[in-house]
Amino acid sequence: MSEMWSSAWRYRYFIFSSIKTEFRVMFVRSRLGGFWMILNPLAQVLMFAFVLSAVLSAKLPGIDNRYAYAIYLMAGILGWSLFAEIINRCLTLFIDNGNIIKKLAFPKIALPLIVTGKALVNNALLFLAVLFIFGILGHLPGTALVWLPVLTLLNVALALGLGLILGVVNVFIRDIGQVVPVVMQFLFWFTPIVYMTHIIPSQYQHWLLFNPLIPIIQGYQNILLYNRAPPWLPLGIMTLLTLFLLAFSLVLFRRASSEMVDQL
Numbered sequence: 001m002s003e004m005w006s007s008a009w010r011y012r013y014f015i016f017s018s019i020k021t022e023f024r025v026m027f028v029r030s031r032l033g034g035f036w037m038i039l040n041p042l043a044q045v046l047m048f049a050f051v052l053s054a055v056l057s058a059k060l061p062g063i064d065n066r067y068a069y070a071i072y073l074m075a076g077i078l079g080w081s082l083f084a085e086i087i088n089r090c091l092t093l094f095i096d097n098g099n100i101i102k103k104l105a106f107p108k109i110a111l112p113l114i115v116t117g118k119a120l121v122n123n124a125l126l127f128l129a130v131l132f133i134f135g136i137l138g139h140l141p142g143t144a145l146v147w148l149p150v151l152t153l154l155n156v157a158l159a160l161g162l163g164l165i166l167g168v169v170n171v172f173i174r175d176i177g178q179v180v181p182v183v184m185q186f187l188f189w190f191t192p193i194v195y196m197t198h199i200i201p202s203q204y205q206h207w208l209l210f211n212p213l214i215p216i217i218q219g220y221q222n223i224l225l226y227n228r229a230p231p232w233l234p235l236g237i238m239t240l241l242t243l244f245l246l247a248f249s250l251v252l253f254r255r256a257s258s259e260m261v262d263q264l
Contacts, residue, residue: 004254007107015110019117042129046070067137068225074130075224076193079217082123082152083159084184089115090163091180094171094260101261108257112164116156123152130224142227151219151230154242158212161245164253171260191217212238 008015093111094101101108134140170176191213200208208214215238219230 004107004109004250008109008113011107011110014106015113015117018110018114019121022114022118023121042074042126042133067139071134071137071139071225072196072221073194074133075221076191076217078123078127078130078224079151079155079220080188080191080193080213081126082119082155083213083216084188085119085122086116086156086159087163087166087180087184089119090160090167091170091177093163093167095177108260109253112160112167115163116160119159120152120156134224139225141224144223144227144229147219147229148223151216151223151235154235154239155216157246158216158238158242161242161249164249165245168249168252168256168260171256171263187211187213193217212241 090112093115094108097111101111131141166176166180170180190207190211192208197205197208197214197218215231215234219235222228222230
């Protein structure tokens with residue numbers, strides 16, 4: 001395992017240049033450039049915010065702001081978009097790069113690291129756009145913002161662990177690539193992004209314990225909306241689960257690397 005990470009470090013310039021190349025390809029002949037990366041999630045937030053805040057006159061308890069739901073939504077979307085991008089990219093990562101894996105000699109762990117780096121840059125740009133909109137709406141996060149990097153790291157680790165497992169399995173069982181997008185749709189609506197957990201009937205509340213994203217998304221909402229520290233007890237449990245998934249995914253990836261080449 002240490003050899004795998006040391007080889008990734010030796011190829012760090014290849015990883016950084018590949019991330020830059022992906023952005024360069026995205027922006028070529030595009031007048032709006034990086035704005036396209038944040039347009040879709042922001043449009044989704046504005047649509048939900050208009051329906052919930054303006055049409056349904058929905059309000060958040062304890063928040064005296066007519067745009068509270070828009071702020072709540074943007075906080076949740078910020079966390080979800082990072083998680084979803086890594087999962088979706090890792091799902092077909094090895095299949096999409098099959099020719100490169102066969103023809104070039106480089107550490108294969110570089111591929112998920114490139115995906116993760118690009119997703120982090122996208123999320124950072126979205127975060128800046130969210131802060132700008134927060135300012136327009138008259139709401140700026142407080143000192144609790146210092147916990148956001150920790151939460152982002154946990155979010156990335158969880159997404160990378162799950163994404164690597166799904167990406168490796170998808171090489172051998174292609175049905176995974178068809179099932180995961182459907183599961184991601186269910187997971188989005190099973191996560192309190194466009195609603196709050198207290199509106200769920202009590203007989204269904206226990207089902208939320210099976211959603212590993214809830215402590216992370218609630219952490220984003222606590223930090224950006226309520227200026228509170230994340231819920232540490234659920235996040236502590238999530239950290240243990242995430243470390244296990246990440247370690248398992250790396251072991252699976254290392255052992256399946258040679259067989260993946262034959263399948264691609």
